[in-house]
Structure formats: C-alpha cells, structure tokens
Amino acid sequence: MKKNVVLLLCLIFTACREKTVDPITPSPTPIIQETKEQAKLNSIITPLKQSALDLTDDELKVLDELKSASIIGLGEATHGTKEFFDMKHRLFKYFVEHFNHKYFAFEMDYAESLIFDEYVQTGKGDIVQLMKDKMYFWTWNTVEVKNLLEWMKNYNQGKAEANRVHIFGIDCQTFKYNVPEFVKRMRLIDLSIGNNVDLLLKPLLDITGEYKGGYGNNVVEVASLVSTNKDLIVSKSSLKEYQVLEHLANVVVQTEDYLKMYYTNSSYISGNVRDKYMADNVDWLKNQTPNPMSVWAHNLHVANEGNNMGKNINQTYQEKYRTIGFSFAEGSVTAVNVNQKKLAYNVFDSDVKEKYINQLFSQASSPNYIVKMADMFADESLKTYFMSKPFFQIGAGFYSPFELTNFTTLKAYNFTYLIHLNTSTHSSNYLLTP
Numbered sequence: 001m002k003k004n005v006v007l008l009l010c011l012i013f014t015a016c017r018e019k020t021v022d023p024i025t026p027s028p029t030p031i032i033q034e035t036k037e038q039a040k041l042n043s044i045i046t047p048l049k050q051s052a053l054d055l056t057d058d059e060l061k062v063l064d065e066l067k068s069a070s071i072i073g074l075g076e077a078t079h080g081t082k083e084f085f086d087m088k089h090r091l092f093k094y095f096v097e098h099f100n101h102k103y104f105a106f107e108m109d110y111a112e113s114l115i116f117d118e119y120v121q122t123g124k125g126d127i128v129q130l131m132k133d134k135m136y137f138w139t140w141n142t143v144e145v146k147n148l149l150e151w152m153k154n155y156n157q158g159k160a161e162a163n164r165v166h167i168f169g170i171d172c173q174t175f176k177y178n179v180p181e182f183v184k185r186m187r188l189i190d191l192s193i194g195n196n197v198d199l200l201l202k203p204l205l206d207i208t209g210e211y212k213g214g215y216g217n218n219v220v221e222v223a224s225l226v227s228t229n230k231d232l233i234v235s236k237s238s239l240k241e242y243q244v245l246e247h248l249a250n251v252v253v254q255t256e257d258y259l260k261m262y263y264t265n266s267s268y269i270s271g272n273v274r275d276k277y278m279a280d281n282v283d284w285l286k287n288q289t290p291n292p293m294s295v296w297a298h299n300l301h302v303a304n305e306g307n308n309m310g311k312n313i314n315q316t317y318q319e320k321y322r323t324i325g326f327s328f329a330e331g332s333v334t335a336v337n338v339n340q341k342k343l344a345y346n347v348f349d350s351d352v353k354e355k356y357i358n359q360l361f362s363q364a365s366s367p368n369y370i371v372k373m374a375d376m377f378a379d380e381s382l383k384t385y386f387m388s389k390p391f392f393q394i395g396a397g398f399y400s401p402f403e404l405t406n407f408t409t410l411k412a413y414n415f416t417y418l419i420h421l422n423t424s425t426h427s428s429n430y431l432l433t434p
Contacts, residue, residue, distance in 0.1 A: 036381050038363050044375040047366035052086035052421075060094045062370055063324075063417065067099045070320040071286060073295045073302030073310055075415070077326045077393035080334025082428065083421040084326050085144035091324070092294050093151065096165055103293035104152070105170045105285055107278075107301065110251050111181035112136050113169030120152045120167055127153075132430050136174060138343055139396060142334075143428035170281040170295070172254035172274065175204040182222075182248040189236045189245075193229060197222050201252065210263040211256075219256045223249040247284055254280075272307040279312030299325045299393050303414040325373075325415035327391070329353055329362035331424035334432070336397035345426040346398075356392035357410060360385060367422035377412035386410050 034042070046062045048055060066072055074091060076084040095101040106113060115134050119127055127146055135141040149167070156164045179201045187194030200218040226233070226242075226249045233242045254277040261270035282295055295302060301309040302323050313321045330349045337344060353359045376382050390407035 037360055037385050040379045040382055041360065041363075041371070041376070042365045045364055045366060045369040045371045048368040048370065048419075048421075049366075052083060052090045055090055057094065057098070060091070063091075063094075064098070066095075066322045066416065068320070069322040070292050070317055071282065071295060071313060071322075072099075072101075072292070073297065073313070073321065073323040075297065075299035075302040075323065075325045077299055077328055078333045078335060078424065079139040079298060079394075079396050080427045080429070081326075081328060081331075081421075081424040082144055082426065083328070083424060085142065085148070085427055087326070087419060087421065088296055089144065089148040089151065092148070095292075095294055096155065100291050101294050102163075102165050102291040103285055103289055104165065104167050105282055105293060105295040106140070106167055107171050107297040108140060108169040109136065109171050109174055109176075109178055109255075110169040110281070111177035111248060113167055114181065115177070116149060117167050120149060121156060121164065123153050123157070128430070134177075136176060137396075138334075138429060138431050141430045143430070143433075168285055170278045170285065170297075172251050172258050172277045172281070175201075175207070175252065175255055178248055178251050178255060179204055182245065182252060185241070185245055185248070186226075189233055189241070190229070193225060193232075197225065204252075204256070211259040212263050213260045216256055216260070219249075219253045223253050225249075243288070247281075250284075251281070275301060275307060275309040276312055278309040279316075282309070282313055283316060298395055299415075300395065300408075305408070305411065305414050322416040323414070324417045324419060327358055327361050327393075327418055327420040328424040329358045329392075329420075329422050331422075332426040333394070333424050334426045334429050335394055338397045338399050343429075343431065345432065348424070355389065356407065357386055357389045358392045359389075361420045362422050364420070368420065370417055370419050372417055373412050373415050376418075383412075 046059075048059060050056075050059070072095065074088045076088070078084065092101065092104055112134065115130070119125055119130060127149055131141055131146060152165050152167065183194060183198045183201065186197050200222050203218070204215055223246075226246050230242055233245060258270060258274045258277065261273050278297070278301065286293060297309065303325065304310045304314045304321075304323060310321070310323055330353065332345050332347050334343070335346050336342065337346060353362060377386070387409060391410040392407060
C-alpha cells in the first residue's frame with residue numbers, strides 16, 4: 001500500500017513539473033528565412049575573419065587571378081574609413097610580395113607625392129609632422145596612411161633601387177607644389193630657363209579664390225620650353241630628369257585646364273576632364289616601370305564606368321586593368337558635411353541600410369568578405385536587386401539629407417571584385433585628432 005501511495009505522489013509531482021513555465025527562460029528566437037538573394041550571396045562570398053592588417057596571405061589568395069594585371073585599381077566607398085585604408089595597405093603589401101608591384105599611384109598631386117616618396121626612400125624626417133605640414137588634402141592626412149608610408153619605408157631598407165617601392169601622385173588639382181618644384185628643378189639645370197619659367201608660372205601661385213582662366217598660354221609656353229630644350233636638359237642632367245620635368249610641366253597644364261573647367265562649367269564636365277588627366281598620369285607612371293602597379297583612389301575614379309579614370313585606363317589596358325571596389329553599411333566616416341561646411345566624424349546607419357543595395361551586403365552570413373562581381377551578376381535575382389536600388393558611397397563631402405539621384409547603380413563591369421567591410425570606423429585624421 002505504501003509503495004502505491006509513493007508512486008502516485010511521484011506521478012503527480014512529475015505532472016506538475018511538466019506543466020510549470022519557467023519565467024526566466026526566454027522564448028526561442030524565431031527563425032528568419034533567408035531570401036533567395038541572401039542565399040545566393042552567401043554561397044559566393046569569401047569571408048574575411050580577421051581585421052585587415054591581420055589577414056594572412058592564404059586569406060588573400062582568392063585574389064591571385066589579378067596577378068596578370070598591369071594595373072590594379074583599389075577603390076574606397078568613402079574618403080574617411082579606417083577599414084578601407086587598412087585593407088588597401090594590406091593589399092598593396094600582398095601585391096608587392098606576390099605580384100611584384102613597385103609603384104603605388106595615389107589620388108594626390110605629383111609634386112606633393114615626391115615629398116612623401118623622399119621619406120619612403122630615405123626615412124629622413126618626422127613623418128607625422130611632414131604629413132601635417134605638407135599633405136594638401138585632409139583625406140590622406142591620417143594615421144592609417146602614415147602606417148602605410150612607414151611600412152613602405154621599412155620595406156625599402158637595404159634594397160637596391162630596382163626592388164624598392166614608391167608612392168607617386170596622379171591628380172591635378174592644385175599649383176601649390178607642382179609650380180615651385182618645377183621651377184626649382186629647372187633652375188638647377190639652367191638658371192636662365194628656370195627664371196623664365198618662374199616669371200610665367202608665378203602668377204598661378206598668387207591666385208586666390210576661383211580661377212576662371214587667363215594663364216593658359218603661360219602654361220603651354222612652359223611645356224614648350226621643356227620640349228624644345230630636351231637635348232640641353234638631358235646633357236646637363238639625365239633623361240630621367242627630363243622626363244620628370246616634362247611630366248611636371250604637363251601636370252601644370254592639366255591643373256590649369258581642370259581648375260578653369262571647374263569654376264566655369266559644371267562639376268560633371270570638370271570631373272570628366274580631371275579623370276581623363278588622372279588616367280593619362282597613370283599611363284605615364286606605368287611607362288616608367290616594367291613592373292605592375294597599384295592605384296589608390298575613390299570607387300568613382302577606379303570604376304570602369306562612363307568617363308571615369310578607370311574607364312579611360314581600361315580603354316588602353318583592357319584585361320590588364322583590374323579593379324577592387326569597396327562597400328560598407330554602417331558606422332562612422334570622416335567627411336565634410338557640406339551643409340555645415342565642416343570636417344567631422346559622421347555616423348551613417350539607417351540612411352545606408354534602408355535605401356541602398358548595401359542593405360543586402362550587410363545581411364550576408366559574414367560581416368566582412370570578398371566577392372567576385374561576375375559571380376554576383378551571373379545570378380538573375382541578384383542582378384535584378386542591384387538594378388532596383390542605388391549603391392551607397394560618398395566622396396570627400398556629402399549633403400544631408402542624401403539625394404538618391406547622387407548615387408550610382410552598381411554594374412557588373414564596374415569592378416573585378418568587391419570587398420564589403422560592414423562597419424566603418426572613421427579614419428584617424430591629424431586635423432581632427434591632436
């Protein structure tokens with residue numbers, strides 16, 4: 001009898017426990033079904049499991065098909081993202097060590113770049129102070145670019161010239177360094193010609209505000225002086241020095257033309273002119289080296305699109321020009337808020353996720369990854385999605401609120417690969433950080 005009572009009590013106790021609800025245990029998280037676009041994207045990405053500078057060579061081998069390219073354009077979806085800058089640093093290191101790249105062409109003016117290439121070659125000077133004093137645009141005045149320059153300098157130690165890496169500018173936006181550098185070099189070779197050049201170009205350094213022309217003949221005359229005195233310049237210096245002088249003269253001509261266009265025409269027209277000149281300067285640099293090279297610029301410049309620099313390079317080099325674009329979906333960015341006319345660290349979140357294709361990129365199984373553009377656009381569902389919304393990216397500045405008409409549609413031929421780094425951390429800018 002006692003055994004039966006005990007058994008009955010046990011059954012009652014067990015039944016009560018099974019009906020008890022634990023208020024502390026949360027309800028199961030509902031499973032969100034993958035969309036077909038997410039599923040396809042997840043099947044073709046190569047996840048990046050570490051921060052950019054910590055990536056191993058094995059993790060970057062997915063890019064080895066680019067080894068045959070003569071020029072690799074490295075873009076960026078903003079001019080102020082730490083992760084983009086660090087990734088381009090890491091990629092250039094990989095390309096130097098495995099693809100034999102020697103030149104890093106930068107979105108800066110040529111004479112300005114010579115200042116920093118001198119540091120890369122000799123290691124002389126305080127690089128931080130040099131950047132604060134001489135870096136013309138705020139965009140590259142960062143800890144991240146400083147780290148790249150230091151790596152280049154350290155790589156060069158003990159190496160012969162043929163094995164050294166260099167940084168050279170391809171832009172044409174200011175006379176500030178190009179004119180004085182040109183005059184200085186010309187005077188060292190021939191004082192009379194140098195003084196003549198100084199008289200012709202000095203007015204360009206006195207321009208304040210908008211430049212609407214007036215010195216076009218001067219810069220053309222200077223370029224002519226160089227070409228007509230080639231034999232003299234070579235005999236007093238070298239063929240290489242003549243080529244540098246000729247290029248400096250051409251950059252001054254380009255700058256005069258671009259600035260005149262910028263202040264007298266639409267930004268679209270002047271932008272096309274600038275991109276054409278940047279492509280010409282990349283081509284000039286490539287002709288100075290037998291080795292392949294990398295190009296650092298914004299997505300909008302390196303992309304094979306419209307009248308962009310990348311399109312112009314592609315017309316010359318075709319399959320020998322390859323590109324890597326960059327994407328993000330949230331985080332902080334160093335940029336100029338045009339409405340406020342202020343450089344600052346800005347936060348982007350819902351603006352990016354809700355209206356742009358970057359939203360899909362942010363929903364992949366890995367927050368950071370490499371994906372081949374051809375693989376994405378081979379899928380009809382992804383291709384249709386990419387045509388439905390614009391691709392989010394900003395340049396040096398942005399208007400708030402954003403206008404969707406300012407953003408482009410991503411196309412299969414824009415880039416060879418896309419690197420998505422989901423969360424942007426603003427670059428550490430020396431103008432904003434003491």
